[in-house]
Amino acid sequence: xxxxxxxxxxxxxxxxxxxxxxxxxxxxxxxxxxxxxxxxxxxxxxxxxxxxxxxxxxxxxxxxxxxxxxxxxxxxxxxxxxxxxxxxxxxxxxxxxxxxxxxxxxxxxxxxxxxxxxxxxxxxxxxxxxxxxxxxxxxxxxxxxxxxxxxxxxxxxxxxxxxxxxxxxxxxxxxxxxxxxxxxxxxxxxxxxxxxxxxxxxxxxxxxxxxxxxxxxxxxxxxxxxxxxxxxxxxxxxxxxxxxxxxxxxxxxxxxxxxxxxxxxxxxxxxxxxxxxxxxxxxxxxxxxxxxxxxxxxxxxxxxxxxxxxxxxxxxxxxxxxxxxxxxxxxxxxxxxxxxxxxxxxxxxxxxxxxxxxxxxxxxxxxxxxxxxxxxxxxxxxxxxxxxxxxxxxxxxxxxxxxxxxxxxxxxxxxxxxxxxxxxxxxxxxxxxxxxxx
Numbered sequence: 001x002x003x004x005x006x007x008x009x010x011x012x013x014x015x016x017x018x019x020x021x022x023x024x025x026x027x028x029x030x031x032x033x034x035x036x037x038x039x040x041x042x043x044x045x046x047x048x049x050x051x052x053x054x055x056x057x058x059x060x061x062x063x064x065x066x067x068x069x070x071x072x073x074x075x076x077x078x079x080x081x082x083x084x085x086x087x088x089x090x091x092x093x094x095x096x097x098x099x100x101x102x103x104x105x106x107x108x109x110x111x112x113x114x115x116x117x118x119x120x121x122x123x124x125x126x127x128x129x130x131x132x133x134x135x136x137x138x139x140x141x142x143x144x145x146x147x148x149x150x151x152x153x154x155x156x157x158x159x160x161x162x163x164x165x166x167x168x169x170x171x172x173x174x175x176x177x178x179x180x181x182x183x184x185x186x187x188x189x190x191x192x193x194x195x196x197x198x199x200x201x202x203x204x205x206x207x208x209x210x211x212x213x214x215x216x217x218x219x220x221x222x223x224x225x226x227x228x229x230x231x232x233x234x235x236x237x238x239x240x241x242x243x244x245x246x247x248x249x250x251x252x253x254x255x256x257x258x259x260x261x262x263x264x265x266x267x268x269x270x271x272x273x274x275x276x277x278x279x280x281x282x283x284x285x286x287x288x289x290x291x292x293x294x295x296x297x298x299x300x301x302x303x304x305x306x307x308x309x310x311x312x313x314x315x316x317x318x319x320x321x322x323x324x325x326x327x328x329x330x331x332x333x334x335x336x337x338x339x340x341x342x343x344x345x346x347x348x349x350x351x352x353x354x355x356x357x358x359x360x361x362x363x364x365x366x367x368x369x370x371x372x373x374x375x376x377x378x379x380x381x382x383x384x385x386x387x388x389x390x391x392x393x394x395x396x397x398x399x400x401x402x403x404x405x406x407x408x409x410x411x412x413x414x415x416x417x418x419x420x421x422x423x424x425x426x427x428x429x430x431x432x433x434x435x436x437x438x
Contacts, residue, residue: 034437035391037398038086038415039079040422041430043068045090047075048430050417052106053350053404055115060409063115064417065103068430069093073101073122076115076142076156079433086433091115091156092142097122099158100138105176105238106405107142111183114143116161118173118187123163127171136164136171136192139185139210139218161185161218162210168193169220170206175249175297176238177210185210185218186247188235193225204233204254207247207271207278223247223278224271228254231280232267237297238351239271242304247271248283250294250308259288260313266294268308268324268331283331284324288313290335291320297351306331307352307360314338318367321352321360321378321385336378336385339364353406353414361390363402363416368392372400375416375436390414391436397423399432413437 041048047066054062062079069075073094080087094101100119107115118139121129125136139161146157164171170189177187186209191199193206204226210218226233232251239249248270255267265286272279286292291310298308306324314320318339324331353361360378368374369392379386393400399418406416414436422429 035398036435036437037422037432038435039088039433040397040424041066041432042424043430045070045075045093046077046088047090049419050431050433051403051419052103052117053417054407054415054433055107055109055405056407056409056415057109062407062415062433063091063107064404064433065107065117066431067102067104071095071101074103074119076103076107076117076158088433092158093155094119094122094158097135098124098163099160100140100163101133101135102137104174108176108178110141110179110185112143114141116141116177116179116185118175118177120172120174123160125164125166125171127164127166129172136166137173137189138163139173139177139187141216159216161216162220164189164192166192166202168195168203168225169222170208171202174236178239178241180241180245183212186223186239186241188237188239188249190234190236193222194227196227199226199228199233204228205235205251207235207239207249207280224280226251226254228264230255230267230285231282232269233264235269236295240298240300240306242300245273248298248306250296250298252293252295252311255282256285256287258286258292260286260292265292265313266310268294268298268306284333286310286313290314290333291322293319299352299354301354301358307336307354309352309362316340321362336360337387339367350403350405353408355408355412360385361406361414363404363406365401365403365419370394372421373402373418375402375406375414390438391434393418393421395421397421397432399434400429 048068050066065076076091101122102120107117122135123138127136141159170192172190177185192203207224232254234252239247258265267282268284292313293311316338321337323334372393372395374392375390399421402418404417419431422432
């Protein structure tokens with residue numbers, strides 16, 4: 001089965017020539033007063049191209065994954081602050097086709113304290129992507145070994161929670177998983193499920209649940225299969241749960257026709273438990289003028305409002321940040337910011353991050369002052385939302401192409417990753433991990 005991954009991320013080779021010119025032309029020092037590189041990836045045991053971004057524990061240790069590494073299939077790692085410096089420790093290198101490859105989303109702590117994540121490829125099944133890479137993807141668990149590690153470099157143990165087979169059960173899980181209060185996992189696959197939606201002939205995506213049966217065993221059930229109709233298609237980001245157990249997320253395509261390059265524009269969906277089944281409803285249809293092609297996970301605020309972003313559309317043409325507010329049985333849409341046309345690509349799959357004052361932070365993978373992406377802030381005011389650039393990447397040792405999720409530490413410092421740049425393999429680089437002291 002020959003397949004392509006639907007993720008519409010920018011081809012890294014597209015910007016290589018531009019990086020060479022601009023990186024050499026912008027050799028002024030990194031904005032050291034706020035921005036610092038805490039790790040430069042080498043492409044070896046520490047990995048390369050850290051797309052997923054970070055998860056942080058109570059001690060301030062950062063956990064992430066990178067797509068590249070010794071095997072070329074990906075590495076999971078942690079970054080610890082050791083008295084003024086940062087130490088990267090590889091936790092696991094994906095080396096065999098049956099354990100998965102290509103971690104694409106942030107790792108998540110489960111109720112058992114272990115880390116859970118997804119691999120887009122590997123694991124088995126009959127899938128082969130457009131690059132010839134086998135496997136339909138996995139959900140995995142990472143934890144220290146049963147015996148206390150003898151050294152800090154002892155690898156963790158990986159357990160495959162589920163291997164997608166590429167049919168009605170789904171394939172290519174690109175988003176992170178989320179846990180409910182009972183310890184069940186939920187996620188999405190960008191393909192698979194219903195076969196009649198003309199989604200490359202492989203199904204238009206699923207929302208799945210993994211139920212624990214004890215002893216590390218999980219059973220998968222498909223809660224919903226997208227049809228590429230008004231319900232949407234290609235759900236790429238992680239779902240989010242409300243307090244009543246309803247799931248929310250986005251689908252990059254499907255929905256209704258609009259000003260979206262002659263294609264459907266995507267939706268924001270809700271999935272609700274109902275008498276032992278699950279019912280999908282659309283709470284917003286994108287029309288292009290208000291954005292299209294949303295690949296992001298959503299976040300809630302304390303009032304039950306949802307926030308997300310789109311890759312394209314809006315008045316500026318390069319994506320928007322939006323808010324959806326519950327209003328009776330409906331949801332009111334509010335565009336918080338429209339990215340201007342000089343941005344090559346709007347927000348990708350990374351979620352927004354909200355601070356205690358209600359301000360929002362996010363990343364643009366390309367564009368900005370130096371064209372290599374930026375970290376931005378949307379500040380809530382009495383009259384709306386003000387946009388400001390927190391940091392614009394220059395494409396050299398400071399990094400380029402920030403894709404992953406941002407996190408705060410307890411002191412309000414901001415952490416993230418950029419998939420190119422750094423000191424190795426100049427000018428492209430293998431990526432960096434960064435800190436911004438706000």
